[in-house]
Amino acid sequence: MSPTAFIDELQNELQLTQYGQHPPELYDPIRYIMSLGGKRMRPLLTLMATYLFTDDWQKAVRPALAVEVFHNFTLMHDDIMDQAPLRRGHPTVHEKWNHNIAILSGDVMLVNAYQLLLNVEADKIKPIMARFTRTAAEVCEGQQMDMNFETRWDVTEAEYIEMIRLKTSVLLGYALELGGLIAGADDVTTRHLYEGGMNIGIGFQLKDDLLDVYGDPAKFGKQVGGDIIANKKTFLLIEALEQAKGTVKDELDSWLTRTEFDKAEKVQAVTAIYDQLGIRQIAESRINDYFARGFANFNEIRADADRKALLIQFAKQLVERES
Template identity: 55%
Template structure:
């Protein structure tokens, strides 16, 4: 079995070899730019890991893995416009470096490039791979739209939130793994189990991110701790706190949620104190662990030798025990 770092390196080399037309420069240069500013390449590496799990040709699976990476970066390019974000991975975002219209059109071109890469998969699995990719693409857009709608709503249920992160984040992991499984020659049952592993892991990953945003070590987390609290973002922690809050806690939460001007550190401290009083961190950790358990159970059911599944289990362990 090839380990994760080797697969990430393989993807990085393949990304660096991608070439796009020189003209018109403002259409293609932003694509090369956003792909060049890094990222962990985890999603495409997962596709290769799934292919390897079933004894497939990892190098032959590089094009569909690149399709996943290009698609992922296309969504980031458009997300940055919607969020009016100035930075992506510490570098100027495409819409800031060029302009929003360039970023929209370059993002559209990236989506086309992702399909070109996916089309290089073996013809015997092209149709199911395209179906998976299309379902995933629609789901990610649905998740983003629902997330934006949440910003305008006062009440969001935990069930709605979990479905939103499933669509926006988790289905891409599931899709990468299932396409990789198909490329490796897996049967339908094993491929679908691997999708479930990825989807459940993706939800657990996002819940871990919600926890780290409030309780992470600022030195390790890599971004401002408490950013979700400052932005009134409807995360699992806030939704659960609103659900459990008594009259006093609810009044305090509402005060901070409605405040137009506030001291950032004071707001983060006050809301975190409410979370602490309600035991929100522990409850969120338990919810995360429940989804992680479902992921591991799906992996366990896949009918290949246990030792061949070790890399995926190791990947999941590291993802869910990270500090950033």
Template identity: 60%
Template sequence: MTQIILDTLNQEISQLQYGQYPPELYEPIGYIMSLGGKRLRPVLTLLSSSLFDDNWQQFVKPAIAIEVFHNFTLMHDDIMDAAPLRRGKPTVHHKWNNNVAILSGDVMLVCAYELLLHVKPEKLPLALKKFNRCAAQVCEGQQLDMNFEQLPTVSEDEYINMIQLKTAVLLGLSLELGGILANAPLQQTDLLYQMGVAIGTGFQLKDDLLDVYGDQAKFGKQVGGDIIANKKTFLLIKALELAEGNSKVTLQSWLNATSFKAEEKVKEVTDIYNTLHIRSLTEVKMNEFFAEGLHCLDLLAVSEERKQPLRDFIERLIHREN
């Protein structure tokens, strides 16, 4: 079922028209949307709707609204992070320039709202309210992430709160929206939201892990980019908390360095992570959130048969390598 949903989404996305003139405004939108990705957010929306309504096909356009919004945030995030790659291809601001990427991203947000207009009229106010709150939270999370770059230390709780805002709430909305579209009871949509936030938190922790330990050919982004940029990821936060003696001095020297070879910094900091067993500590925390999300799925008042496609999809997320 998941593959059918994904094929349907990709076909619909390939046929979307964002606008034509001036081409410099619209071509970057088609470019970033054509890079594919996992489409996990709209897939979650449609899998969620299928828990309560067999006709999930009627909800494809609102589900794509989530994907367009997600890619809008990526286009702007890549500028702020000075990221060279997105899904193994040049980022929009590298292929064009920063100004084009900013303006095209703005139009993408408008396109997301246009797609949301396909929500049934009686459900539209609630869908818009949830979408708007989530969109604001994503921006709050991004601002906190940038703030953290200027702080000497960040606590684990502060970091978890930031990634829940920046990343996890959008997965929460994805699942919640599916329930809203399919007219699920409030208690069930609340569970869907909680499940998405928990899974999304684990998903971001996994992303942090893959940034250091992933295979770049599979990961699609620059491995070690977080280390190079001194990003306050869970791994760095735990390393700063646990490092002592020479490890602490060496780690701090790399964080303070203004001129360095990127490959050397990535190797040295990764060696410190290995010494402190940061990988296993991250995996433990990540799996706590995945377990919480699966528990919410268990609590949903629908048959196990209906839950199975969503459960299978979440299990694949948990074990992903990219």
């Protein structure tokens, strides 16, 4: 089996999926954001997890799309909160239409996610819905924590890890857990799937923080140093604030409190402080630790070796990314 088969099936189902028709102002934004592409890694993980235990992995396609629709719902609402003008190089929904339409269309996307999840065997609906509902609430909790951090300078590493676990990682974990639940895997196995996805997800977000500072602009796909310019509470900044002392702390504080500055100069100066404090090495150590935990979870799964190798190889491609 090749990942291409999963991708093709997902794309076909995406094109066939109907979210609603009238009024068009409610449903056109959903079709728009779902057409903008993306890695589709969450539904792919669901299909691969299902395939670990059954040849009938196609029965997971519509529930897998529920995870993707929910993910894009969170992006639509995040863009409103962040006042972001672009999403994947295109105008965001609130820019193309307006804020009220974006809010309401996002709400309908959440409803659509629940509707898509109903496409499972009757005896599996309750556990799948219960876990999805908890996950959806956790994503919102993580988003609120992230917003709270904007006005705080005392955010700890533990708090930050918990925030990204909730905001981004639990959904990766659920995507894999969902595949196991659909295939009828036992509780121990679905727990390994969930925790493996969650650990990979934390490492994935930490790597995103690292790439924002140290990534190749040609590969990263967005402005390198954007987090530094915005004073965003990333793992690197939180660690630097904890490690910096004396004149180094004074210099870092100075850059963080300036309201007028040359962007390139600020990125260069703060990156130099990170270098001086060894922040890159600390971040890389944490990233490798979470990735190692995730693969250890996957190795505990009892499944066909070739099928498990397919999942592990796909996960490795995710963690080795440079964009």
